[in-house]
Amino acid sequence: MSHFPSSSICFIVIISILVSNSTLLCNGGKTSVYVRKAEKSVEMPLHSDVFQAPSGYNAPQQVHITQGDHVGKAVIVSWVTEDEPGSNTVVYWRENSKEKKKAMGNVYTYKFYNYTSGFIHHCTIRNLEYDTKYYYVVGDRNSMRKFWFTTPPQVGPDVPYTFGIMGDLGQTYASNITLTHYENNPEKGQAVLFVGDLSYADNHPNHDNVRWDTWARFVERSAAYQPWIWTAGNHEIDFAPEIGETKPFKPYTHRYHVPYRASQSTAPFWYSIKRASAYIIVLSSYSAYGKYTPQNQWLEQELPKVNRSETPWLIVLTHSPWYNSYNYHYMEGETMRVMYEPWFVEHKVDIVLSGHVHAYERSERVSNIAYNIMNGECRPVKDLSAPVYITIGDGGNIEGLANNMTEPQPEYSAYREASFGHAIFDIKNRTHARYSWHRNHDGYAVEADSMWFFNRFWHPVDESSQ
């Protein structure tokens, strides 16, 4: 590992700038010149079209799916009924097959201050075939609703697969545009990696949990048809002792089930899945992660299990970014970085996806693991074994854009822009993945930022020299 060779060039540039009395700064990467009009993100009102409940007595609503096991042969189907528990069964069948199967789920309710939830159903469908389209029906005689999904191909090193990436979505008009752009992206995402902060219900008086319901109705048009892989953000904590709500993550854990036990995790906030050629590790910025904690112990045992001959692409999701050059949530991810960054470098993580900061940023491949309190080596350095860090908390939530950046742009920061958007991670084979970020203000196919990822295990070549 060595410092950026560019730092000495920078030095020379600074000297010459001083000499020439110019006002140029010695910036690291690129700060986009695109300046989005700073506007408040307005939440869509309760009567909006995207929030309408389906018609019919006790009709299933808020339907969403996620992966239900470790390898992609199971799906968790979740939905809510408002009038009575109703049917707990999912009926499903393979496309072109007449044989209908049934799976039984469980129903849950919870109270939050003076809110009482509807009947929340979770049903895991198992033993599915890979790479197969299935139809499924929830509800009963009163009102049935039919959806479909396609299972991923069998886990293997050269299986192409396309992930969408969104974070900090919320339920504003901008959120609706982000989701629409993701849906209309010609590079069709097959599953969503969601980096936390879902509904922003906690920005309402008493964390009005009706906003958890409206959010789930809003995203149903995508989440009922392709799995969204969930990460817990700070807006999922819902810790409100002032109204007697002291159990963190209560609404989130009742509404969003994840297959954490399949990866020997002991809590739904950190877990892993394999999907096609990717190994995805979800971490929790808001659960203890220090030495001896359950999450720490789990991750230490988890990383050596990743077999890059089986799943070449190692992707980590965590809500709070470690490398963030905006003046928001500055250094909030620092303690987790100190704990886990050496492991990420050792195990050659390809990409770390985070949200939290309501803007977009992509890092160079850097690490900052040499520091030992005594040696003063506390600057990020170029490191080809290190992941690229992406901050993509730009879904468009009610809190608005983060547009105040630290200046000059740090060398580790390759690209940053304060715009709402989504990204696509398109795995081609074991060596190549095409990554692109799309800002909401452009046409669906426009890539505002993009790069070819070279796999850190199979093709650890420096991409920045492309």
Ligand SMILES: *[C@@H]1O[C@H](CO)[C@@H](O)[C@H](O)[C@H]1NC(C)=O
């Ligand atoms: C809950 O309490 C708030 C005020 O404390 C009130 O505005 C709201 O209508 C109540 N909601 C329900 C469902 O009772």
Ligand SMILES: *[C@@H]1O[C@H](CO)[C@@H](O)[C@H](O)[C@H]1NC(C)=O
């Ligand atoms: C949300 O987006 C969808 C799809 O573009 C559109 O049909 C709908 O009218 C939008 N709703 C709102 C409230 O913006």
Ligand SMILES: *[C@@H]1O[C@H](CO)[C@@H](O)[C@H](O)[C@H]1NC(C)=O
């Ligand atoms: C890793 O995966 C490959 C391909 O599936 C398999 O042949 C090999 O045995 C696995 N290695 C270990 C240590 O499990």
Ligand SMILES: *[C@@H]1O[C@H](CO)[C@@H](O)[C@H](O)[C@H]1NC(C)=O
């Ligand atoms: C940007 O953030 C810095 C550091 O927190 C602060 O000093 C400055 O006033 C902010 N600028 C604006 C325009 O808000």
Ligand SMILES: *[C@@H]1O[C@H](CO)[C@@H](O)[C@H](O)[C@H]1NC(C)=O
């Ligand atoms: C992997 O995909 C890249 C990009 O599509 C392509 O250039 C390369 O030839 C592929 N490698 C193999 C072994 O097919």
Ligand SMILES: [Fe+2]
């Ligand atoms: Fe957040």
